[in-house]
Amino acid sequence: MYKSENFSKKSVLINSFLSKFLKIIGWGLVSLFTLSALVLSTISIIIGWAVILPIQVCAVFLLIGGVCIFKGKRLGDQISRYKKYCTIINNRNIIPVELIAENTSKSLNFIIKDVQKMIDKNYFINTYIDKRNNQIVLTNEDFVPPRYEDVAYEVKEEEKTDESNEVDTIINKGMNYLTQIKEANKNIKSESMGDKIVQVEDVTSKIFDVVKHDPSKLTQIQKFMDYYLPTTLKLLNSYHTLEEQGIDRENITTTMESIENTMNTIVVAFENQLDYLFEDEAIDISTDITVLENMLVQEGLTSGKF
Numbered sequence: 001m002y003k004s005e006n007f008s009k010k011s012v013l014i015n016s017f018l019s020k021f022l023k024i025i026g027w028g029l030v031s032l033f034t035l036s037a038l039v040l041s042t043i044s045i046i047i048g049w050a051v052i053l054p055i056q057v058c059a060v061f062l063l064i065g066g067v068c069i070f071k072g073k074r075l076g077d078q079i080s081r082y083k084k085y086c087t088i089i090n091n092r093n094i095i096p097v098e099l100i101a102e103n104t105s106k107s108l109n110f111i112i113k114d115v116q117k118m119i120d121k122n123y124f125i126n127t128y129i130d131k132r133n134n135q136i137v138l139t140n141e142d143f144v145p146p147r148y149e150d151v152a153y154e155v156k157e158e159e160k161t162d163e164s165n166e167v168d169t170i171i172n173k174g175m176n177y178l179t180q181i182k183e184a185n186k187n188i189k190s191e192s193m194g195d196k197i198v199q200v201e202d203v204t205s206k207i208f209d210v211v212k213h214d215p216s217k218l219t220q221i222q223k224f225m226d227y228y229l230p231t232t233l234k235l236l237n238s239y240h241t242l243e244e245q246g247i248d249r250e251n252i253t254t255t256m257e258s259i260e261n262t263m264n265t266i267v268v269a270f271e272n273q274l275d276y277l278f279e280d281e282a283i284d285i286s287t288d289i290t291v292l293e294n295m296l297v298q299e300g301l302t303s304g305k306f
Contacts, residue, residue, distance in 0.1 A: 015121065016079050022072030029065025081114060082123050089136070097134045108134060167215045170225060174208050177229040184236040189243060196263040200232065203270040210277045217277050224273050232266055235259050 081104070088103050089095050101111050115136055118124055126139050178201060185197040207224070211217050239259045242252050296302045 015075055015123075019072045019075040019079060022068045022075065024072075026065045026068030026070075026072060029068065030062060033062040033065065078114070078118070082118055085115065085118075089138070093138050095136050097129075097136060100136070167212065167218055170218060170221075171208050171212055174204070174225055174229065177233055178204050178208075180233050181229075181236060184233065184240055187240045188236065190239075190260070193239065193260055193263065196260070196267055197236065199267045200263070200270055203267070203274055204229070207270070207274050207277065210274070220277060221273065224270075228266075228269065228273075235262065 084104060085100060088100050097108050097111050097115075100106075100115075101108050104111070106114075112129055112131065112134075115124070116129055119127055119129070124138070128137055128139070129135070130137050181197065181204070182201060185194055185201070188194060188197070207221060211221060236259075239256055242256050242259075245252055293302075
């Protein structure tokens with residue numbers, strides 16, 4: 001039923017014997033204290049004075065006996081839990097800690113610590129706890145369990161990969177918008193409008209370059225990605241549609257002029273967006289300059305005027 005390479009009968013038998021031995025010794029000492037205390041009490045009554053020192057010695061034996069009983073019971077309880085764990089594990093190679101917790105009415109932390117102690121005592125052989133996934137893993141004798149440092153490193157690498165993938169997804173989405181804006185520019189005949197679109201293209205490319213080199217700035221362009229770019233593309237497509245009508249009428253002309261004027265605002269807004277991305281760098285550089293100037297003054301290397 002159980003896999004012999006993962007369950008040690010020898011260690012369990014030794015500790016089971018030790019548990020019984022400790023309890024026998026413990027109860028023996030307690031019984032000896034009780035009997036000795038009765039005898040000494042009787043003697044003290046007969047002779048008429050208290051026998052203090054012998055009773056104190058007996059009290060020491062009582063304390064030792066109590067410790068032995070406690071240790072023996074604790075060890076026995078652990079062996080009982082071990083047998084229950086074995087029944088739950090059965091012939092599985094991997095078992096969730098949660099399953100054992102549910103069947104023993106113990107907390108996850110208790111099970112993890114308890115099983116780890118059993119592994120340390122060689123109750124379980126070729127076994128380790130996958131704390132990352134809260135699983136107990138039973139392996140063959142050739143398997144080397146991963147170190148915590150390795151697992152932590154793998155988690156960090158996965159987080160970096162996920163972050164990199166997110167940045168790539170956003171950048172690709174943005175470049176798709178940029179490609180469509182360039183395509184719209186090719187279709188628009190107005191030179192003045194074309195010049196503004198080129199400015200938008202240039203600033204947008206620079207924004208994506210900044211984010212690509214510093215993914216932490218990704219959150220700063222969320223609205224730029226979700227609203228500004230798609231709305232700009234929509235306006236350009238509308239401008240092209242109106243331009244294609246080829247007629248000079250009030251609604252068409254007014255709308256086209258409105259879009260062209262809005263492009264001025266968009267260019268400024270996009271440039272501001274790019275500028276905001278360098279806000280932290282500007283603060284850091286300003287701080288560095290201030291510190292440098294103060295150090296130069298303190299060292300007497302300058303006149304103190306900047």
